Amino acid sequence: MKVKRVFDLVSAIVLLLVLSPAMIVTACVIRWKIGSPVLFRQTRPGLNGKPFTLYKFRTMTDERDGAGNLLSDEKRLTKTGRLIRKTSLDELPQLINVIKGDLSLVGPRPLLMEYVPLYTKRQWRRHEVRPGITGWAQINGRNKVKWEEKFELDVWYVDHRSFLLDLKIILLTVGKVLKSEGVSQDHHVTAEKFTGRRNA
Secondary structure (H helix, E strand, O other): OOOHHHHHHHHHHHHHHHHHHHHHHHHHHHHOOOOOOOOEEEEEEEEEHHHHEEEOOOOOOOOOOOOOOOOOOOHHHHHHHHHHHHOHHHHHHHHHHHHHHOEEEEOOOOOHHHHHHOOOOOHHHHOOOOOOEEEOOOOHOOHOOOHHHHHHHHEEEEHHHHHHHHHHHHHHHHHHHHOOOOOOOOOEEEEEEOOOOOOO
């Protein structure tokens, strides 16, 4: 959809300009409280499953155990990191991904590469569109929703996507962010890992 891409590009550039002061302050706080690097980079599956590098603000330390293994997310997530996640400030660098064409403002969230082989054919359909910073699943529970339900919401979006639906999702996302709703599952920093064990 050419209109969607133009809207994404223009919106991301404007948002980067408007939000640059908040991003600079966030980067400085991370550098002071957590350390370098300020940005977290991770390979994620994009359109048609093609890998790309996702950018986020770092919210965890690199603390390791005696064997050199990273500690659990719960132990590495700092108070500063929790606040940054709660306010969704960690997501702002993804506007760079939007400009690059890796992401759209709206679409199924790009998950971990390790999940890709675990999807059913229906779940894989979430990759038929460009992934997004926010999406239908994010305004319908975010990380509070179970994996199977989240994937169904993603596929619903793929089948019903439109410019007006995207605008609705963006507006509802603002409300979710202001209320800090659905940031994490109970007893998890974000969400439990998807293992495919409940795939149908």
